[in-house]
Amino acid sequence: MTMTLAFLGAAGEVTGSSHLLTVDGWRLLLDCGLIQGGKKEAARNREPFDFDPSSIDAVILSHAHIDHSGRLPMLVKAGFDGPIFTHKATRELCDIMLRDAAMLQLRQTERANEKRQSRGEPLLEPIYTEEDVDEAMSLFVDLEYEQLMELSPAVTVQLRDAGHILGSAIIELWLKSGSAHKKLVFSGDLGRCDMPVIRDPSFIDQADLVVMESTYGDRVHRGxxxxxxxxxxxxxxxxxxxxxxxxxxxxxxxxxxxxxxxxxxxxxxxxxxxxxxxxxxxxxxxxxxxxxxxxxxxxxxxxxxxxxxxxxxxxxxxxxxxxxxxxxxxxxxxxxxxxxxxxxxxxxxxxxxxxxxxxxxxxxxxxxxxxxxxxxxxxxxxxxxxxxxxxxxxxxxxxxxxxxxxxxSAHADREELIHWYRQFSAAPPVVLVHGEPEAQQTLLRHIEPYCSHGVIAQKFDTLDLGQLPELVWLPPQSF
Structure with missing residues (x-):
């Protein structure tokens, strides 16, 4: 019986969200985002996935921002053909954003190829096309907030409003492996209270593990x-x-x-x-x-x-x-x-x-x-x-x-992140993702008085969920 969570993106950095949950061989990907930044960071999007995309049974997408959704067409192009569960509004926004990303990829590739051709270098292909977006969009399955959905006998999911953008979601997962029952909460990107247009982020009471973003973990926004x-x-x-x-x-x-x-x-x-x-x-x-x-x-x-x-x-x-x-x-x-x-x-x-x-x-x-x-x-x-x-x-x-x-900012700041976490009872262990190292270290220092155990995820870290709350990390493994 196995129940593991591997951090494959947005670990030690903000963008490129991707976390792989495995329960008794059933594999679920949380987000599949583009890496953003300068040319060096963008070039990493051309690298193959750290896992076999055809082995993934389903994806749950927290929201439409491209650093969370932007590699979905690549995933499908590489062999994934399972459902992509997300909120209806996120699906509508992804249909816009992924097509725009495909167009930008085409333009950037054309410019790069002009230079490569002049230097006699091999030409590049866009990382995906609008046809790949069509294939990805055909796999989307709508979920409403607070709708319980059994994805497999081992995994049940529910989305809660994250208050970040329209359709953004906190992902609640109930996991079963043999006699082990665990609840995982992935914050996605958390919004702020009392901001215009969007509702406040939902508070959640119970979790065995909280995986939480930390983008602005080192600052407090102006009032x-x-x-x-x-x-x-x-x-x-x-x-x-x-x-x-x-x-x-x-x-x-x-x-x-x-x-x-x-x-x-x-x-x-x-x-x-x-x-x-x-x-x-x-x-x-x-x-x-x-x-x-x-x-x-x-x-x-x-x-x-x-x-x-x-x-x-x-x-x-x-x-x-x-x-x-x-x-x-x-x-x-x-x-x-x-x-x-x-x-x-x-x-x-x-x-x-x-x-x-x-x-x-x-x-x-x-x-x-x-x-x-x-x-x-x-x-x-x-x-x-x-x-x-x-x-x-x-x-x-x-x-x-x-x-x-x-x-x-549409992201919660340090105090708002801590306030959101403190609504959980029993101070569950927390793993910080989606942040630059300085922001994560600062947030960890401020949240430690309130949590039983807090750590910062690094890429390829794999957590044995069956051993919670001890936060037992597994040795390096292939995915």
């Missing part, structure tokens, strides 16, 4: 009112200094919709009538449609607003959607008076790159960074004070004002 005041001040200063453009690199799912909602609610207070607001992201536009169709998943404040303002949808008004490349390029002919929300959120692709090229060197421009920036990404370089960025092979001087707004 919500402080964040609103900070945004208001940025817009006011921009008006005073020649009304230059404001660029907001934003994740197309979650952050973009949150910003649209805030601009609608606070437009008058922030004097946004003096700006033209553009959402320049076809993917974010399509994702906004998913939010509108699944508004039953939004929080009580959102529903109260809709009841009192039935003719004004807060995600669809006071914003100009930019569908075509030509319309996006036309925005670069305007040097002031625009607020442009565009992807990608880490500035490593998408239309934001073109807008940075035309605005980053302007001292009257402002760049608002409002989400996690992986090591090696252009967004991280801006946060860390880079004096120039290379865009399309050319250096662009950074003269615009750079603002980091941590209070808009």
């Amino acid at each position: 919500w009112q402080e964040t609103l005041d900070e945004l208001k001040a940025i817009f006011a200063r921009a008006l005073e200094s020649n009304h230059g453009n404001i660029l907001i690199p934003a994740f197309s799912v979650g952050r973009a919709q949150e910003l649209l909602y805030l601009f609608h609610l606070y437009g008058k207070e922030w004097d946004l009538s003096r700006w033209s607001v553009y959402l320049d992201s076809p993917m974010a536009t399509r994702a906004t449609g998913v939010y509108v169709r699944n508004s039953n998943l939004c929080d009580a404040e959102f529903h109260r607003y809709r009841r009192h303002h039935p003719s004004q949808h807060p995600l669809l008004t006071k914003v100009n959607f930019v569908p075509t490349t030509e319309e996006s390029m036309a925005l670069n002919e305007i040097d002031r008076g625009l607020i442009i929300i565009a992807g990608s959120g880490m500035c490593n692709g998408g239309r934001i790159r073109c807008h940075l090229e035309h605005n980053l060197w302007r001292q009257e421009a402002d760049i608002i960074i409002c989400g996690y920036q992986a090591v090696g990404t252009p967004g991280r370089l801006l946060v860390d004070g880079a004096q120039e960025l290379k865009i399309r092979g050319k250096p662009v001087e950074v003269r615009a004002r750079i603002h980091t707004i941590g209070g808009l």
Whole structure:
């Protein structure tokens, strides 16, 4: 009888979520995400899986963000043909995000091949195509929150709202192996309480083991009112200094919709009538449609607003959607008076790159960074004070004002992570994943007084769940 959990991705780093659960030979993958960052990190996505994809019986996907879902088409291409269980809203968002990822892969591969051909090197194939996405999407199976589903005689699952983005889930798993019965809780990415649009993360009482994200384990976000005041001040200063453009690199799912909602609610207070607001992201536009169709998943404040303002949808008004490349390029002919929300959120692709090229060197421009920036990404370089960025092979001087707004993060901070964990009774052991080493060490130090046993997972660590709560690690093994 065996019951093991192996950490194969987002172990010692934030992205590339992938955890392999084995119960008496039945194999379940928790998430299957792309590794994000610089060129070195992205190249790792071309490496084969650490296991035989055809041996996996099922996948449970916590949410649609590409660092959790982005290798699913590769998994299917490599032989996986089982069900992919996730929330309905996550399935809808993945249908958008995975197709966009396939298109980006194609473009990046074409650019890389131009250089490789000139050097006489072998040409690359995209890691997956839209046809591979079609195959992956055909395997998705919808689960509702709090719906118990028996996946096998040994594994039962239930999703709970993680409060991170629409459809995001905490995964509860009840496991049986012989006489051993264990409950595993995987946090996925945890959101924050009292944030706009999305409901608060669910609290859970019982677990034998908690596998918890730690992205912001080393910091405490600004309070919500402080964040609103900070945004208001940025817009006011921009008006005073020649009304230059404001660029907001934003994740197309979650952050973009949150910003649209805030601009609608606070437009008058922030004097946004003096700006033209553009959402320049076809993917974010399509994702906004998913939010509108699944508004039953939004929080009580959102529903109260809709009841009192039935003719004004807060995600669809006071914003100009930019569908075509030509319309996006036309925005670069305007040097002031625009607020442009565009992807990608880490500035490593998408239309934001073109807008940075035309605005980053302007001292009257402002760049608002409002989400996690992986090591090696252009967004991280801006946060860390880079004096120039290379865009399309050319250096662009950074003269615009750079603002980091941590209070808009969709990830729980250190205190919020600890608060979520402390709702479990009996202080179950906790394994930290999805974090940079410094963040994880800090969170572990702060959570240890409250937990029976806390550790940080490293890649290829394998835990013998049958020996909980002792946290017995198995020797290195093949998967």
